[in-house]
Amino acid sequence: MRIVIIDDSGARATVLEEGLRGAGYDDIHVVLPRGAFVARLERMAPDVVLMDLGNPSRDTLEEMLIVSRALAKPIAMFVDQSDDSMIAAAIDAGVSAYVVDGLRKERIKPILDLAIRRFNAFARMQSELEDARTQLADRKTIDRAKVILMAQRGLSEPEAYALLRTSAMNQGKKMVDIAAALITANDLLGGTP
């Protein structure tokens, strides 16, 4: 069974491809949705096409599925409409799957289940990465504000930190917001560092 993954973020495609290979599928191709990708896809004659539900290339792909003469059998998203819970899970996970007509449901289900799990795992990974990035950026901002307070008010590091925290609590704001405001004010006043 030939599976094509269309994806412009390399990471998600890799996560999905590894999963599929691990489950014993070996005819897997990853295609970037750029330029003449539709013509490439046509030559590949895939049985299943997997892609992100929000991928902007889906309109282009669906047009190809309608007009293509190379694909003898029509391809539809979710051939078997009877499995509502699986379709709902796929939509929620952001998976869209185009499947050649005639492929049996039992052969599609494991692929789709795997895609759903991998898409969900990837989304979790992304949000954890995003959290980590934000935390790092927040810490840098707070460190800069501490340095300003230490230099201009002659405070020690724990004192500068305590002052920021107390100000945040008194104003009901986040420490990083107080720190950012301090940095802006300092920049405006031409202060150092």
Next chain:
Amino acid sequence: MTPIRIAFLGLTDAAVLVAAREKGFAESEGIALELLRDTSWATLRDRLVYGQVQAAHMLAPLAVAVTLGLSQQPCALAAPYKLNVNGNLLVMAPEFAVALEPDTSVRLHDPLAMAHDFAAAIGLHHRKPIIGVVHRFSSHALILRYVLASAGIDPDRDVVLRVLPPSLMVEAMRAREIDGFTAGEPWGSCAIEAGLAEAVAVGERLWQRGVEKVLTFRADWMEANAETVDALLRAMAKATAWCDDPANREELASLLSGAAYVGQPAALIERALAGCIVARQGETAVNLPNFLMFGREATAFPWQSQALWIYSQLLRWRMIEPDDAAPARAAAVFRPDIYRRALASSDAPMPGASMKVEGALIDPLPIGAPRGAITLGPDRFFDGRMFDPARIEDYLAGF
């Protein structure tokens, strides 16, 4: 508050939805409106069909096509409210447009002559022109086919129609993947402003009162949630009136320019709202007062004859097999009964009939209405043909 999620694409004609949320019209009807932007029509369609959203800002022909089972999972959709009329631009690269009438104002006002020039320009072009369309089942694509065919161009043979989402058109022009495109604003104006294209035709001159985006529900959900639907339609009617008031134009353009909506400069968005279209970079704007309509002349009323015109075009271009049951199913996508029920106690204009002969009005016509009178504007097609919804076969035989 009842939470409602509506999917939309980043286009100027999402204005009524944006105003309903940002100006508090939805909230005042007890609706917590959440707007969810998508890039492609396929994603928007799937969110609606599979229930991630309760309603969508949808291409009218796509709503008909999904209902008739032509676009992936068949699903009965219902459109009780038109979010706008007109608003599209056909733009082509300057290298192609050089063979057309050079005076852009003359060109835009005479689409029939433009179509014949276009046929000649195809022969002069170094390759078969590739024209971007936003979807097979879009009013843009259907009317483009109609215009090209009027000059003897076979849209399936003499040009390549390439499907791309509207917000990707400008980049595709820049990369020379397409030679022109037809899309909702502001994308045509963006390409013109970047010097990549010039205006070749405006929707308003092709069908003076066409059909464009419709507020679409799943029919079963709409029937099961009558009170919410009515409240939402009342909010839409208020938002429509607000969008129509020229005094609010600047604020509306500024709202739409936000990153969560269209994400393009307000000045470009305002061109469509004001009906002042700059056809070529640096030129004075061409005045087209009906370029994009929201509420005047009962614009929001879903004439079932327009759903049938869409069906006739699906037949004409062999996108559907003739079927005795299909016309009734297509007409039933447009739901004037729901419009009347929801807006009965409002001051929204309320036509008495549900169908009309399309393209018959040369001059404005006052029509009878249960409440006051409405004047319908001229609704001619560019070639002067008339569409009688009771005689679809005769209409098609005339081409």
